[in-house]
Amino acid sequence: MGGSEHGTPLAITKAKQPGFVSIDLHIHTCLSPCATLDMTPRKIVAEASRKGIEIIAVTDHNTTENALAVIKAAREFDLHVIPGIEVTTSEEVHIIGLFEEMSQAREMQAIVYKNLQEGMNDEDLFGMQVVANEHDEVEKMNKRLLIGATLLPVHEVVDAIHGLDGLAIAAHIDRERFSIIGQLGFIPNDLKLDAVEISRRLPLDQARSRFREYERFAFISASDAHDLEEIGKGATCLQMAGTHIKDLKQAFEELVVSSS
Amino acid sequence: MKLRDIVEVLKLDVRTGSSDRLDVEVTGGYASDLMSDVIAGAEEGNLWVTLQTHQNTVAVGVMKSLCGIILVNGREPEKETIQKAEVQGIPLLISTMPTFELVGRLFELGIGKKGKPA
Numbered sequence: 001m002g003g004s005e006h007g008t009p010l011a012i013t014k015a016k017q018p019g020f021v022s023i024d025l026h027i028h029t030c031l032s033p034c035a036t037l038d039m040t041p042r043k044i045v046a047e048a049s050r051k052g053i054e055i056i057a058v059t060d061h062n063t064t065e066n067a068l069a070v071i072k073a074a075r076e077f078d079l080h081v082i083p084g085i086e087v088t089t090s091e092e093v094h095i096i097g098l099f100e101e102m103s104q105a106r107e108m109q110a111i112v113y114k115n116l117q118e119g120m121n122d123e124d125l126f127g128m129q130v131v132a133n134e135h136d137e138v139e140k141m142n143k144r145l146l147i148g149a150t151l152l153p154v155h156e157v158v159d160a161i162h163g164l165d166g167l168a169i170a171a172h173i174d175r176e177r178f179s180i181i182g183q184l185g186f187i188p189n190d191l192k193l194d195a196v197e198i199s200r201r202l203p204l205d206q207a208r209s210r211f212r213e214y215e216r217f218a219f220i221s222a223s224d225a226h227d228l229e230e231i232g233k234g235a236t237c238l239q240m241a242g243t244h245i246k247d248l249k250q251a252f253e254e255l256v257v258s259s260s
Numbered sequence: 261m262k263l264r265d266i267v268e269v270l271k272l273d274v275r276t277g278s279s280d281r282l283d284v285e286v287t288g289g290y291a292s293d294l295m296s297d298v299i300a301g302a303e304e305g306n307l308w309v310t311l312q313t314h315q316n317t318v319a320v321g322v323m324k325s326l327c328g329i330i331l332v333n334g335r336e337p338e339k340e341t342i343q344k345a346e347v348q349g350i351p352l353l354i355s356t357m358p359t360f361e362l363v364g365r366l367f368e369l370g371i372g373k374k375g376k377p378a
Contacts, residue, residue, distance in 0.1 A: 092294050117296050125319040147316075149296030177314050 021243075023055040024048065024235040025082070026096060026171065026197060026222035029066040033127035033147050036227040040136040041066065041073035043228055049077040051232040055243055057082040059096050061146045062112050064105040065131050071102065072134035080243040086171060087112055087157050088149040094171035094178045095154060096197065097161035100245040104164040111160050115152045119145035154180065158192060167249055168192070172199040172224060173214075174207060187214060195220050195252045200234025208259065215259065218252035261286055261369060263307065263328055263351060270355060270365055272330060275342060277351025284327050289372040291363050295320050302326060307371065309363055313337045318344040318352070326350070332359045 028035040029044060048056050056074075058067040058081060067083035074081045083105035084098040099105040120143050121129055129142040152160070161168040173196045176182040180191075187193070195218040198207040204221050211219075221234040238251040264282040267274060274282070287305030292298050293312055302308060304325040310317060311332050318341055321329050328351035331337060337345070337352055345352040355362050366372065 088296070090296075092296060117300060119299060122319075122323055125323055145299075147319075148299060149294070177312075 019239050020237045021054040021240050022052055022232075022235050022237055023240075024053050024223050024225070024232055025055075025057040025084070025098065025169065025220065026059050026086070026224045027056050027231060028060055028086075028224070028226050029058060029070065030128070030130040030132060031063055031066040031142060031146075032060045032226070033121060033123075033129050034061070034226055035127070037128060037130065038228055039226070040130075040132050041069040041134050042136045044070055044231065045074040045077050045079055045081070047228045047231045049074075049079045051235075053079065053232045053235055055080045055082065055240075056231075057084040057096070057098050059084040059086040059098075061086050062088055062116055062148070062150065063129075063142060063144070063146055064102075064109040065142060067105055068102050069132055069134045073136075082245070082248075085109060085112065087152070087161075088178070089154040089157050090149060090151050091154055091183045092149050092178055093154045093180045093183045095157045095161070095180075096169040096171050097157075097164075097166045098169070098245060098248070099164060099166040104166060107164055108160065108166065111152075112150055113144070115150040117145060117148040117151070119148060121145055121147070154184070155188070155191060162192065165245065167194040167245060167252070169195045169197050169220070171197050173211065174198050174202045187217075193217055194249060195255075197222050197224075198234075199224060200230075204236075216256065218255035219259070220252075220255075261371065266307070266366070266369065266371070267353060269369065270357075270362070273354040275337060275352040275354055276345040276349075277328065277353070278349060281328075281349055281351050286327055286371055289363065289366050290326075291359055299324065307366070309359055309366070311335055311359065313341055315340040315344045317341065318348055318350060321350050322348045328353055330355050330362065332357060332362055 030039045058070045071081045126147045131139040158168040170180045198221045220236040223233045225231040240247045240251045290302040290306045291309040330353045334356045
């Protein structure tokens, strides 16, 4: 692999400025087949908290079944957890949905499950899909093909997220695989994204100049953590009035204004 | 037609694939760059033509019991992809041809023609 990592030190020092919070909006748990098994609720919140992250979002592939456990595990910490999901669209674009309430996240999950391609997960090929509780105990294995794609086109996924008052973010747009630009060539003009995510491999200022045509969107970076060590890498610092989805939405809007 | 014959005729670069895995009969072909589409549409023993070099291709190929994967345009597989293909024993082949031309050549060889064993 190699290459330098960006984001963490800057993110954490910036967070010390008043009004700024350090936020990592893309974290997988042990429920994602490609994540390590120690991405359990308690370990995730302890690691994020230790690194000074103040808000995280749980974004497993095509499921929200571990989000509540992470929310509960975070109650002992000074850490806010947003229930989220990373949906695979029919074009194999990854779109992150973030929600205020667990009930909205569950509704999104129901839409995703209804449209998820059929098939059973093969643990040997793709990895285990562990549903855990807030004590890091195994509740069950999710048998669905979470690595698969839904039948929902990207516009429908974004609309469904917005229909549940959530925020829609195009994941890792700088990557070739599973990104909206990699799969579709460009971001459609009529797609109402709330932000675009840059992977931690590319510094945000470089991303803004490389993707100058998308200055209409807020640019954020996130870890896309699949193991504990990755949590907080590339975390974004945002000026937020609170920890609600409406505060995040406002912070995204202010990012667009301030960078244009 | 055996995979070995296809490798010879189309001058494919064999990146992984043991001798016995090249001796299998190819049941047909499937060309797609969407993993989910391959999961949904490819059939057992098919030869898969794709530009995707990601290690997920190997997992999908094994899941669908495909006989091999051909990467087009001389695309070089990622290191992890080769490692996974070696472990799983699935032939990973490279063609310098673009997809359109390669699929045309395969079809000429009789791969994928319904009811006509090649």
